[in-house]
Amino acid sequence: MRLETFTAVGPDGFTRRGVLTHASSGHPKAALVLLPAGTQPRPGPGRLYFDLAERLANDGITTLRIDALGIGESDGTLDVLPTFELWQRIESGAFVPDAILAMRALAAQLGRHVPIYAGGLCGGGLTALVAAADAPDEVAGVIALNIAVRSTPRPGQAAPAVASEARSQIGGYARKLLSPSAWPRALAGGIHLRAIVHTAAAALRRSNRGGVLNPTFEAGFDRAIASGVRQLHVFGGTDARWHQFHDLVLRPKWCGAVDGAHHRVRIVPEAEHHFMSPAWRQQVAVWIVEWIDDQVRAGAAVELAGLGTSSTRNMADGVERMSSGSETL
Amino acid sequence: MKRADDMTYEAGFIRNRRGHALFYAEHAPANASPSIPRCLICAPLLEEHNAARGVLVNLARALAASGVRVMRFDYTGHGDSEGHTSTIGLGEWCDDVEDVAWWWQSRTRKLAAASPMRVIGCRAGALLAAMAARTVGADRLTAWCPVIDGRTYLRDLLRLTLLVAPPAAKAERTTRDALEGRLALGESVNVFGWEIGPSFYRSVVTASFARLVEQAPCPVEIFDTGATGRLPPELTALERHAGVTVHSVAGSTFWIEGARTDLQQEALVGATVEAVAADAA
Numbered sequence: 001m002r003l004e005t006f007t008a009v010g011p012d013g014f015t016r017r018g019v020l021t022h023a024s025s026g027h028p029k030a031a032l033v034l035l036p037a038g039t040q041p042r043p044g045p046g047r048l049y050f051d052l053a054e055r056l057a058n059d060g061i062t063t064l065r066i067d068a069l070g071i072g073e074s075d076g077t078l079d080v081l082p083t084f085e086l087w088q089r090i091e092s093g094a095f096v097p098d099a100i101l102a103m104r105a106l107a108a109q110l111g112r113h114v115p116i117y118a119g120g121l122c123g124g125g126l127t128a129l130v131a132a133a134d135a136p137d138e139v140a141g142v143i144a145l146n147i148a149v150r151s152t153p154r155p156g157q158a159a160p161a162v163a164s165e166a167r168s169q170i171g172g173y174a175r176k177l178l179s180p181s182a183w184p185r186a187l188a189g190g191i192h193l194r195a196i197v198h199t200a201a202a203a204l205r206r207s208n209r210g211g212v213l214n215p216t217f218e219a220g221f222d223r224a225i226a227s228g229v230r231q232l233h234v235f236g237g238t239d240a241r242w243h244q245f246h247d248l249v250l251r252p253k254w255c256g257a258v259d260g261a262h263h264r265v266r267i268v269p270e271a272e273h274h275f276m277s278p279a280w281r282q283q284v285a286v287w288i289v290e291w292i293d294d295q296v297r298a299g300a301a302v303e304l305a306g307l308g309t310s311s312t313r314n315m316a317d318g319v320e321r322m323s324s325g326s327e328t329l
Numbered sequence: 330m331k332r333a334d335d336m337t338y339e340a341g342f343i344r345n346r347r348g349h350a351l352f353y354a355e356h357a358p359a360n361a362s363p364s365i366p367r368c369l370i371c372a373p374l375l376e377e378h379n380a381a382r383g384v385l386v387n388l389a390r391a392l393a394a395s396g397v398r399v400m401r402f403d404y405t406g407h408g409d410s411e412g413h414t415s416t417i418g419l420g421e422w423c424d425d426v427e428d429v430a431w432w433w434q435s436r437t438r439k440l441a442a443a444s445p446m447r448v449i450g451c452r453a454g455a456l457l458a459a460m461a462a463r464t465v466g467a468d469r470l471t472a473w474c475p476v477i478d479g480r481t482y483l484r485d486l487l488r489l490t491l492l493v494a495p496p497a498a499k500a501e502r503t504t505r506d507a508l509e510g511r512l513a514l515g516e517s518v519n520v521f522g523w524e525i526g527p528s529f530y531r532s533v534v535t536a537s538f539a540r541l542v543e544q545a546p547c548p549v550e551i552f553d554t555g556a557t558g559r560l561p562p563e564l565t566a567l568e569r570h571a572g573v574t575v576h577s578v579a580g581s582t583f584w585i586e587g588a589r590t591d592l593q594q595e596a597l598v599g600a601t602v603e604a605v606a607a608d609a610a
Contacts, residue, residue: 003350017340043379043407043408047523077387276519
């Protein structure tokens, strides 16, 4: 594995620092910029990002893991704040300028012929999506893992579960209530019946009254779609963010389709938020490689059709032009 | 935010004795003189390594700003370094401390003989710092919130693992005893994304910070943020040894992501910078 330190100096004069894991072949077919998961430094929670980068390198993909300003090795330090406030700042796009800076610096290093994807876990996925929406010419697509579509609430003000999340929880509650040991505990106050009742009500609701999208996510998502930005979304099936994405994005905006012209959604059924198990991480890496390969092939197909672009981002435009070209002929 | 024009930062990779690339970062005052003191920082292990990283970077910057040359690095299987944790334990990570220290000393050969080196270890890094102190020629050993008893530390790791386990794993009703049993039988256990195996288990379960302090070749200074609200008696008891001092300092359990994020840990960093400056004076 070839590792290399990476720096990008912003217009503010401060340095953002990262590490490149180069494609083993030496000639990357694509590159991926992994953006901070919350306030985590660049190896990622449980070294998720390092593990993914190592696996992707074997399949010809160079990965840049970057620390945003104030995190890890980069200049500056975070303000001393309640953690939820820092997360809210990230969910409002605080790291987007650093993401775009990193993508541009990486493109300058690798050359414009290498398609660059932006990605990350949770808030990192959101940063990637908004950065792609802001700079669609800089990115070939977005790879989001358990993307955060709702804002982090203040402690003690948790938003109600969306319907599908509530339905997944009801099964667990039902099993507990059927257990002989459950009722003495319930009577002694050891089980929160009120919470169970609320969850049941949410599960039965047809509409997601409690489900409000983070405005930064929604605006970024809509702009990314309008710009033709390709998206791969991977979720852990037990993560609340999968249910939130399913109810608030996949169903209303993509009609429930996990495969579309501009998107692909995949779920690792037993995985949680951080994809802790090596097997889950391997599955995530396989799907990333497959999707990037599909994008690269589609971009090559457009080029062969003589439409003059190798950018996979322009695939949709290329298909439309091909159609109009054949009609003209 | 102030730009650190008066400090230098250099980062890269070196090979350890097993051929793994280890990430290092050196912080130093600009135009540093050969006789300035040096500090080698040994970070915590596993997920604590991630959470504490920002605090240790701030410590290194504060020390460099006060005129100290500082070396930080990532152990095998941690941070930006190659390797995986499933087959190694404290012995291999102690080797990493030695490899980095010797490499650092050899590249600053004309400085090495002149300037003292303090080794600063945080949490389980304090165990590693104490294990390596003699072979790396430490003049001082500083421990930040040290792991006192290896088995207690291991049990705490396993408890956290069970707390964050996905529903399917929770349904199995695994216990800490069962996880520890698997480790004792030579199996691996996943702790928040980190695979730990029998090498880790065997080396950690018998680790004792007190025993290491008793054998320390140099004075030992312990700073504890009193995560339990007061200094652990096992730490205050260490003051009976000559050359050991224990300080209670305001701070938080910064090695775990919590409700409040404080990467500055002003009191703890300040006390350490003062201690290093006092030595140099």
